[in-house]
Amino acid sequence: MYDFEYHKPTSVADAVKILSADSDARPISGGQTLLPALKHRLNKPTSVVDLSGIAELKGIKRDGNKIVIGAMTRHADVANSPEVKAAIPMLAMLASGIGDPAVRNRGTIGGSVSNNDPAADYPSAVVALNATIVTSGRRIAADDFFQGMFTTALEPGELLVAVEFPIPEKAGYAKMRNPASRYVMAGAFVAKTGGEVRVAINGAAACVFRQKDMEAALSANWSPAAVAAVKQPADDMNSDIHGSAEYRAHLVTVMAKRAVAAAG
Amino acid sequence: MNAPVVFEGIGASPKRKEDLRFLSGRGNYTDDINRPNQTYAVMLRSPHAHATIRGIDTAAAAAMPGVVAIFTGADMVVGSLPCGWLIHNKDGSPMNEPGHPPLAQGKVRHVGDIVAVVIAETRPQARDAAEAIAVDYDVLPAATSMAAALAPGAPLLHEGAPGNVCYDWHIGDLAVNQAAFAQAKHVVEFELVNNRLIPNAMEPRAAIGDYDRTTDQHTLYTTSQNPHVIRLLMGAFVLQIPEHKLRVVAPDVGGGFGSKIFHYAEEAVVTWAAARVNRPIKWTADRTESFMSDAHGRDHVTKAKLALAEDGKFLGLHVSTTANMGAYLSTFATSVPTYLHATLLAGVYTTPTVYAEVKAVFTNTVPVDAYRGAGRPEATFLLERLVDVAARQTGIDKLELRRRNFIPADAFPYQTPVALQYDSGDYQSTLAQALKTADWDGFEARRAEAAKRGKLRGIGISTYIEACGIAPSAVAGALGARAGLYEVGAIRVHPTGSVSVLTGTHSHGQGHETTLAQLVTDRFGIPLSQVDIVHGDTDKVPFGMGTYGSRSLAVGGSAMVKAMDKIVAKARRIAAHLMEASVDDVEFDRGTFRVAGTDKTKSWGEICLTAYVPHNYPIEEIEPGLDETAFYDPKNFTYPGGCHICEVEIDPDTGICSVINFTAVDDVGRVINPMIVEGQVQGGVAQGIGQALLEACAYDASGQLLSGSFMDYCMPRAGDVGTLSVATHETLCTHNPLGVKGCGEVGAIGSPPAVINAVVDALRDYGVTHVEMPATPAKLWHIINSGRRAAAE
Numbered sequence A: 001m002y003d004f005e006y007h008k009p010t011s012v013a014d015a016v017k018i019l020s021a022d023s024d025a026r027p028i029s030g031g032q033t034l035l036p037a038l039k040h041r042l043n044k045p046t047s048v049v050d051l052s053g054i055a056e057l058k059g060i061k062r063d064g065n066k067i068v069i070g071a072m073t074r075h076a077d078v079a080n081s082p083e084v085k086a087a088i089p090m091l092a093m094l095a096s097g098i099g100d101p102a103v104r105n106r107g108t109i110g111g112s113v114s115n116n117d118p119a120a121d122y123p124s125a126v127v128a129l130n131a132t133i134v135t136s137g138r139r140i141a142a143d144d145f146f147q148g149m150f151t152t153a154l155e156p157g158e159l160l161v162a163v164e165f166p167i168p169e170k171a172g173y174a175k176m177r178n179p180a181s182r183y184v185m186a187g188a189f190v191a192k193t194g195g196e197v198r199v200a201i202n203g204a205a206a207c208v209f210r211q212k213d214m215e216a217a218l219s220a221n222w223s224p225a226a227v228a229a230v231k232q233p234a235d236d237m238n239s240d241i242h243g244s245a246e247y248r249a250h251l252v253t254v255m256a257k258r259a260v261a262a263a264g
Numbered sequence B: 001m002n003a004p005v006v007f008e009g010i011g012a013s014p015k016r017k018e019d020l021r022f023l024s025g026r027g028n029y030t031d032d033i034n035r036p037n038q039t040y041a042v043m044l045r046s047p048h049a050h051a052t053i054r055g056i057d058t059a060a061a062a063a064m065p066g067v068v069a070i071f072t073g074a075d076m077v078v079g080s081l082p083c084g085w086l087i088h089n090k091d092g093s094p095m096n097e098p099g100h101p102p103l104a105q106g107k108v109r110h111v112g113d114i115v116a117v118v119i120a121e122t123r124p125q126a127r128d129a130a131e132a133i134a135v136d137y138d139v140l141p142a143a144t145s146m147a148a149a150l151a152p153g154a155p156l157l158h159e160g161a162p163g164n165v166c167y168d169w170h171i172g173d174l175a176v177n178q179a180a181f182a183q184a185k186h187v188v189e190f191e192l193v194n195n196r197l198i199p200n201a202m203e204p205r206a207a208i209g210d211y212d213r214t215t216d217q218h219t220l221y222t223t224s225q226n227p228h229v230i231r232l233l234m235g236a237f238v239l240q241i242p243e244h245k246l247r248v249v250a251p252d253v254g255g256g257f258g259s260k261i262f263h264y265a266e267e268a269v270v271t272w273a274a275a276r277v278n279r280p281i282k283w284t285a286d287r288t289e290s291f292m293s294d295a296h297g298r299d300h301v302t303k304a305k306l307a308l309a310e311d312g313k314f315l316g317l318h319v320s321t322t323a324n325m326g327a328y329l330s331t332f333a334t335s336v337p338t339y340l341h342a343t344l345l346a347g348v349y350t351t352p353t354v355y356a357e358v359k360a361v362f363t364n365t366v367p368v369d370a371y372r373g374a375g376r377p378e379a380t381f382l383l384e385r386l387v388d389v390a391a392r393q394t395g396i397d398k399l400e401l402r403r404r405n406f407i408p409a410d411a412f413p414y415q416t417p418v419a420l421q422y423d424s425g426d427y428q429s430t431l432a433q434a435l436k437t438a439d440w441d442g443f444e445a446r447r448a449e450a451a452k453r454g455k456l457r458g459i460g461i462s463t464y465i466e467a468c469g470i471a472p473s474a475v476a477g478a479l480g481a482r483a484g485l486y487e488v489g490a491i492r493v494h495p496t497g498s499v500s501v502l503t504g505t506h507s508h509g510q511g512h513e514t515t516l517a518q519l520v521t522d523r524f525g526i527p528l529s530q531v532d533i534v535h536g537d538t539d540k541v542p543f544g545m546g547t548y549g550s551r552s553l554a555v556g557g558s559a560m561v562k563a564m565d566k567i568v569a570k571a572r573r574i575a576a577h578l579m580e581a582s583v584d585d586v587e588f589d590r591g592t593f594r595v596a597g598t599d600k601t602k603s604w605g606e607i608c609l610t611a612y613v614p615h616n617y618p619i620e621e622i623e624p625g626l627d628e629t630a631f632y633d634p635k636n637f638t639y640p641g642g643c644h645i646c647e648v649e650i651d652p653d654t655g656i657c658s659v660i661n662f663t664a665v666d667d668v669g670r671v672i673n674p675m676i677v678e679g680q681v682q683g684g685v686a687q688g689i690g691q692a693l694l695e696a697c698a699y700d701a702s703g704q705l706l707s708g709s710f711m712d713y714c715m716p717r718a719g720d721v722g723t724l725s726v727a728t729h730e731t732l733c734t735h736n737p738l739g740v741k742g743c744g745e746v747g748a749i750g751s752p753p754a755v756i757n758a759v760v761d762a763l764r765d766y767g768v769t770h771v772e773m774p775a776t777p778a779k780l781w782h783i784i785n786s787g788r789r790a791a792a793e
């Protein structure tokens, strides 16, 4: 780890002020991604801005037909939240399957969504549920937020403040874990919200993406068999020592099928 | 002293004495030790697999805050890290043995090779400075795989090893072997890989060098399985420090699995440099360094051929193996594919002729050496897979084929065609017991039930033997070992009757502090709490060869028995004097000395006190004190064996293979502590399942380690091992006083073929004869998918 300055502001405004003044400053929430990177000296921030002292970033609430989750909310809190379990049980289930207990008790939704790891769980839920990302300055639609591997619409100095999830009629999630890292090798989040069907695929490609053929198939016929018939082209799939692009493409269909089955 | 209320001797399972300290975080590991005025070392490692070093500029780094010293190969010109086993080629010439300098001398040969050491006041300062060293590399093409290293025109690693060959060795009579094949009704042939593994002990390696210039005394604290061996190798071969000026301490060590047997460069570097800077130096590997510098395991490619008669009797086995040595010869690397592998190829079978040839190859990868089982898992995997393939090819049932070829229980001692003489075993019984426990006969019903759930269920078996209790020195010496392989035990009985045992073996998870103490409890009749096992310090323990090859009990325990024999003999003389009886009439049984046939007795405590307070004592005839040392050189290897059965289910949609049940019935000789044996077998089986299903060390063609962290290198987790049933079936070792054989490696040796045989069985409808390890979901899915396609076409 290289030396850095440490700040612990108590308001979003103060955090943004520090971050805007210094383009090499980085926010830290759960630290589950940033700390290992710092330890390996892969990152050299001038200062680290700890978001854990900002009360307005924490908590889960139901707001009409939305569930609003503050950026600093830990995975374990989402997994155990009665509001989430009642409104979007699949989201609680997703959170309960991230990493291991230590990771779930530290890692946050804000950190995960801002980081946009292609193998992360949350981005699929954000896209499939058509969530809105609330930042320190604006509101961003899910479709516009995730832009590529580890890349999002967040500007330098802009903080993710909350994620607003519309409550769906149906939602299902299934994933295949990478045997070594236990991150997502291929996953599918399917949802029907206000009549609109969305299928978001994570883990398999460089960035979470919508599988429009599956969306069409499910719009016509919401059933596992409907997605089972849709083949994912292998062209843009990841390929590494854990699996070929062809294998991941195959898994996309398998996981989508299982997600629809789980959604009921 | 009263006999213990709870029996804690041989056969009991008292709780492990060491666990309170380990489970409460109070162990004392090398990195927990801090010496006054200590500095910290960081190794600058090569990012290239193969390069010549044009120059190293340390000027900027040396000027950085906190830097104490920087040394490169130009500064540290010392002896080569030695190889402990000389192998001869087929033509009788010695192997090629290129040097292994602790700091690179003008050339690096694998990613992670050490180029310089930076010593600073703090570890971060040392790391900062290491980043500021400018190394001018001329990058050379690399040979990462054995095929690449053996190809014509391959990059040459060492001038002294033309064609990148270390040796081309063989064992067995080729003419006899060929004659057997000429008569065969069936010949079964196939090629297989034994996948390369990264050991990953929980505690990373660490070393502290300390030097006292007033006494010229060097001390090395290190994560080692054998401190005396390190003292011998480093003192005599690398740094030329005589034994009386070099102390090696191996305190608590958090797992080794073989990877901490070897003498590593970092040990020599901190010991050498501590005397240069005249301050203690600590080095601790981070996990990334462990991946690229701990010796890796396995990595064989083998072509095997089995000749069978019409009735399925094995007539001959022919094996050609290439074995990866990595970039340099690690301490015992050369013995693993030869004497620890080829000599096991008779297995549990009466195969009359075995011929094996082994070519050892240098590649631009981390050195490869012994890893839990060392050579024997490789032999077992190829043999037990081959038998299954033979069963399928000949149409003979796989159990029946094994039974027909087993060495019968009344055939011991049994001389194999590959040098070893097995002393005891009962393979039919371990097989029968395992089949029953695993409900082998009920399998087809379980398979049908699984099929209804869309799962492919398979069952696999392995009947194995291994040779451990390493080793008779004269035999090992005749085969090229450059050290003796006896063990040392000193029994120090204190005046009040408690006992300290100094053993040359080393415990790094195995529970010796309990098991070895049970031997003393059993013999002397004193409670376990009265016995302490001291190990891991060359200044305390007279000598020793350490722990590997499941030798601690069979060899180290036997040395203790010899020393206890001496104690009892002397104590009986003291007792005879006190009871005014003839020595021959004094019997000793668990704490009580008795004049035979009388009620005259003396207790253990009385005799111990008398030995140290010799007021009424035969002082003219015997010395005071009760402190005896014994060296024990085993007469033979020991031969644990047994039967492992694995049942798996494969999800054809994802390729995920789950171990449902695993049954192990092992003959490890006499069991001293059943709980510890069970734990050792469980751990070994978990590692075997890891090798079979999960663990893959991968390099790219340029020599970068692709599986360089736990993100990509898959270790077994609790959920990966299924329901594990472990039992033992004892036949006693006939040549050591305890009748013990060894249990540390059986789990890792017997299990991989059981798992893969189960996988192949699960895929029996897909035309598969073999699946290379690890059988990952992706690999299995591709097999299933192409099978489906073939069926559709």
Ligand SMILES: Cc1cc2nc3c(=O)[nH]c(=O)nc-3n(C[C@H](O)[C@H](O)[C@H](O)COP(=O)(O)OP(=O)(O)OC[C@H]3O[C@@H](n4cnc5c(N)ncnc54)[C@H](O)[C@@H]3O)c2cc1C
Binding pocket: A026, A027, A028, A029, A030, A031, A032, A033, A034, A035, A051, A071, A075, A097, A098, A099, A100, A103, A106, A107, A108, A109, A110, A111, A112, A114, A115, A119, A120, A121, A122, A154, A158, A159, A160, A161, A181, A182, A183, A184
């Ligand atoms: C062993 C292990 C296993 C894991 N397994 C999984 C898994 O299976 N699935 C999965 O999805 N994830 C997994 N993770 C990741 C983990 O769940 C966290 O979600 C992830 O590390 C990011 O969350 P964090 O709160 O720790 O963020 P941090 O590490 O603190 O930050 C991550 C990045 O986001 C930035 N950031 C943080 N908060 C904000 C904010 N409010 N606004 C703007 N930028 C911000 C930081 O600057 C940094 O760049 C695993 C992690 C570990 C260590």
